[in-house]
Amino acid sequence: MSLNYQSVEDAELVTLAAEGRESAYRELLSRYERPVFSLIYRMVRNRTVAEDLAQEAFIRTFNAIDTYNPQYKFSSWIFKIANNLTIDHLRKRRVPTVSMHGAPDAVTPEAQARTSLVVQSHGESPEEYVQNRELAGQIEAAIGELREEYRVVVLLRHIEGHTYDEIARILDIPLGTVKTYLHRARAELKLRLAEA
Amino acid sequence: MNSDRSSYGGHLDDDAIQSLLDAAEGHVGAETESARRHLADCRGCQARVDAWREVFGELGQLRRFAPPGRFAERVLSGIERPGEALSSARAWSWVRLRRWLTGRAADAHLSGRRLQEFADGALSRQHATLAKTHVAACGDCESRLAGWQRLIATLEVLPSFAPAAGFAERVMARWREVAEETTGRSRATRKWLLLPRSPRGWVLAGTLTSMPVAAFAAVAAFLSTVPQLTTGGLATYLWWQARDALSALGSSVLAAVMQSGAAFRAYSLADYLIASPATAAAAAAGFTALMFSSIWILHRNIGFPRLALRHVHN
Ligand SMILES: [Zn+2]
Ligand SMILES: [Zn+2]
Numbered sequence: 229m230s231l232n233y234q235s236v237e238d239a240e241l242v243t244l245a246a247e248g249r250e251s252a253y254r255e256l257l258s259r260y261e262r263p264v265f266s267l268i269y270r271m272v273r274n275r276t277v278a279e280d281l282a283q284e285a286f287i288r289t290f291n292a293i294d295t296y297n298p299q300y301k302f303s304s305w306i307f308k309i310a311n312n313l314t315i316d317h318l319r320k321r322r323v324p325t326v327s328m329h330g331a332p333d334a335v336t337p338e339a340q341a342r343t344s345l346v347v348q349s350h351g352e353s354p355e356e357y358v359q360n361r362e363l364a365g366q367i368e369a370a371i372g373e374l375r376e377e378y379r380v381v382v383l384l385r386h387i388e389g390h391t392y393d394e395i396a397r398i399l400d401i402p403l404g405t406v407k408t409y410l411h412r413a414r415a416e417l418k419l420r421l422a423e424a
Numbered sequence: 425m426n427s428d429r430s431s432y433g434g435h436l437d438d439d440a441i442q443s444l445l446d447a448a449e450g451h452v453g454a455e456t457e458s459a460r461r462h463l464a465d466c467r468g469c470q471a472r473v474d475a476w477r478e479v480f481g482e483l484g485q486l487r488r489f490a491p492p493g494r495f496a497e498r499v500l501s502g503i504e505r506p507g508e509a510l511s512s513a514r515a516w517s518w519v520r521l522r523r524w525l526t527g528r529a530a531d532a533h534l535s536g537r538r539l540q541e542f543a544d545g546a547l548s549r550q551h552a553t554l555a556k557t558h559v560a561a562c563g564d565c566e567s568r569l570a571g572w573q574r575l576i577a578t579l580e581v582l583p584s585f586a587p588a589a590g591f592a593e594r595v596m597a598r599w600r601e602v603a604e605e606t607t608g609r610s611r612a613t614r615k616w617l618l619l620p621r622s623p624r625g626w627v628l629a630g631t632l633t634s635m636p637v638a639a640f641a642a643v644a645a646f647l648s649t650v651p652q653l654t655t656g657g658l659a660t661y662l663w664w665q666a667r668d669a670l671s672a673l674g675s676s677v678l679a680a681v682m683q684s685g686a687a688f689r690a691y692s693l694a695d696y697l698i699a700s701p702a703t704a705a706a707a708a709a710g711f712t713a714l715m716f717s718s719i720w721i722l723h724r725n726i727g728f729p730r731l732a733l734r735h736v737h738n
């Protein structure tokens with residue numbers, strides 16, 4: 229019964245988990261807690277919210293474990309669940325200032341004003357301090373200013389290393405749209421980094 | 425994006441044509457749909473697609489075998505058929521093809537999109553071969569490519585973030601809570617339903633239920649063969665028997681009530697109801713239903729062996 233779970237493939241882990249083995253769930257958690265949390269964190273840019281959403285993503289994944297389709301990668305599946313939760317959260321929270329999405333050029337000054345407001349805000353909590361430093365780098369700031377559709381494809385492609393096909397499946401969008409989003413996202417990033 | 429895709433009045437540019445040919449190999453993008461629609465009506469673009477298709481065919485060879493000496497010339501002579509008049513679109517394409525194959529590709533710069541996808545390793549082999557060849561010969565595209573490669577490299581070394589310590593424990597604890605709530609609910613539901621929980625349970629319940637039903641049917645069949653025994657007569661007999669039993673118990677109050685006019689009217693009504701076939705059918709159905717439920721309660725409480733479908737263990 230003593231299995232070395234670390235050497236077991238994702239799909240096999242899912243089978244073991246569906247049989248009710250807690251160690252299999254734990255191994256899936258240890259494999260995906262960082263990637264899932266990182267993706268959500270870079271999308272919502274708040275540690276507390278990101279943790280809540282990541283926890284919910286794992287619970288939903290675990291509860292649905294016997295509906296997993298082994299034809300697809302487990303990572304695609306869990307990222308799909310995590311992304312859906314994140315999008316729901318962002319939609320609920322959406323405020324008028326974010327509707328500048330349509331005009332990418334107008335983003336920078338406003339976004340800068342917003343960022344400086346956050347940094348100067350009355351007494352940072354230790355958590356806020358950490359997170360302002362974590363996401364304060366030039367490139368992180370540039371990623372944060374991308375509109376959400378662009379940001380998520382960049383994160384899935386260049387940080388998580390998913391293929392274009394996997395991204396299309398995770399986001400439920402056509403392959404051509406993935407390519408277009410990536411193209412525009414990288415072009416915007418390049419522009420912002422050149423300005424900085 | 426469409427600006428670098430169809431650069432001259434709706435006609436397909438080289439990128440679009442190459443995407444289309446890629447799509448034929450299974451890399452279907454949304455933008456190829458509009459290209460296909462245009463292609464259906466435009467002879468000029470059709471001719472250029474044909475020319476590119478030939479290039480792709482030759483490039484397929486290039487990938488698999490080391491190109492023999494004078495490869496380019498051979499390709500060109502294979503396409504150029506003596507005496508064949510080239511359409512203008514085809515001739516234009518021919519110039520591009522000759523330039524590319526002979527390494528003079530000064531005017532075939534790569535679009536930003538193509539360079540990005542090349543830097544990202546996302547081009548098909550044919551496109552990658554074309555791009556590589558161009559970049560090797562073009563300093564301009566080479567430095568643009570380097571810019572995209574730098575951006576991608578910067579993104580790819582970004583760290584992943586860990587959630588706060590104890591995250592996994594919190595998830596497992598919360599998940600257990602959720603699981604308990606869920607199984608608690610389903611257990612409660614099952615208690616109400618009293619349904620067998622395994623195929624074997626269903627077989628047992630079915631068999632046991634059918635036995636009393638069969639017995640009841642047999643009695644009914646027997647009664648129908650005896651002409652003197654009508655339903656009404658039988659009921660009257662049972663009624664007398666009951667009245668005798670009650671009298672024997674010395675229940676004078678009950679007996680007095682029964683012998684009164686009210687009791688007689690109730691008896692008449694009951695006699696009429698019992699004699700009607702609808703009542704007989706309803707009684708049979710009610711009896712069967714009672715049998716079913718009693719058997720199920722029996723099944724639940726005695727706990728016949730259950731064939732577990734999935735045993736969950738930790
Ligand atoms: Zn055309
Ligand atoms: Zn060039």
